[in-house]
Amino acid sequence: MEKGKMIYEGKAKKVFKTDDPQQFLVEFKDDATAFDGVKKDKLEDKGILNNRLSAIFFGLLETEGVETHYVKTVSEREMLVKSLEIIPVEVIVRNIAAGSMSKRLGLPEGEALNKTVIEFSLKDDELHDPMINHYHIYAMDLAKAEEMATIEASALKINDILTAYLKDKGITLVDFKLEFGRHQGRVILGDEISPDTCRFWDSSSGEKLDKDRFRRDLGGVIEAYREVLRRLEGSE
Ligand code: UDP
Numbered sequence: 001m002e003k004g005k006m007i008y009e010g011k012a013k014k015v016f017k018t019d020d021p022q023q024f025l026v027e028f029k030d031d032a033t034a035f036d037g038v039k040k041d042k043l044e045d046k047g048i049l050n051n052r053l054s055a056i057f058f059g060l061l062e063t064e065g066v067e068t069h070y071v072k073t074v075s076e077r078e079m080l081v082k083s084l085e086i087i088p089v090e091v092i093v094r095n096i097a098a099g100s101m102s103k104r105l106g107l108p109e110g111e112a113l114n115k116t117v118i119e120f121s122l123k124d125d126e127l128h129d130p131m132i133n134h135y136h137i138y139a140m141d142l143a144k145a146e147e148m149a150t151i152e153a154s155a156l157k158i159n160d161i162l163t164a165y166l167k168d169k170g171i172t173l174v175d176f177k178l179e180f181g182r183h184q185g186r187v188i189l190g191d192e193i194s195p196d197t198c199r200f201w202d203s204s205s206g207e208k209l210d211k212d213r214f215r216r217d218l219g220g221v222i223e224a225y226r227e228v229l230r231r232l233e234g235s236e
Contacts, residue, residue: 050194057193084181174199
């Protein structure tokens with residue numbers, strides 16, 4: 001497998017072509033950003049931890065019958081993935097009110113929701129990822145109705161799988177963000193699943209084990225990511 005031209009560089013990852021048009025290589029960086037890139041830092045080894053954690057979560061989902069873009073881990077910072085045409089819609093799944101939802105709706109952070117909430121935002125940094133709904137998605141032709149049906153069913157299934165798995169490790173899955181893409185006519189899960197894109201709270205102490213430690217200057221960011229990995233690997 002040859003590492004080819006870089007085709008995308010985001011805040012936390014780079015994506016490269018390979019000699020196989022059906023596969024890309026994803027490289028996880030140590031850069032951390034928040035508030036649309038206003039707050040920036042390098043967190044040593046974050047890329048290594050997120051590569052490992054994403055591989056574990058994608059592997060679990062595949063075992064449970066959810067197709068993801070994950071193919072295999074090729075180095076400590078790189079994974080081989082199926083090439084995707086990313087659908088520019090961020091899919092947010094929430095079990096407990098936190099972050100922007102708490103602010104927007106005046107719900108205290110930590111309040112359990114009676115029903116899982118799915119939200120969508122347009123993946124566009126310049127516009128600050130504005131929240132959108134199905135009408136916008138179809139009006140802008142971002143995805144077809146059948147694709148959105150697949151995405152929503154998959155997001156709820158992923159929530160069930162991850163919630164149960166993490167509960168066992170003493171971690172509460174508060175909310176998370178997913179991205180999907182098209183590969184050979186199918187819509188499958190892409191991007192990453194890591195403490196950068198999920199809120200993980202210790203089930204007994206409520207301690208935050210995710211990127212909120214960086215966003216809110218709580219310290220111990222990498223230690224928290226390591227703790228999540230320790231819990232997941234500890235029982236494999
Ligand atoms: N999230 C993300 N990328 C984004 C926005 C949100 O990964 O661009 C994740 C975030 O880590 C959290 C969930 O999606 O787990 C919900 O985030 P929220 O809308 O509360 O925004 P935030 O408070 O993180 O800005």
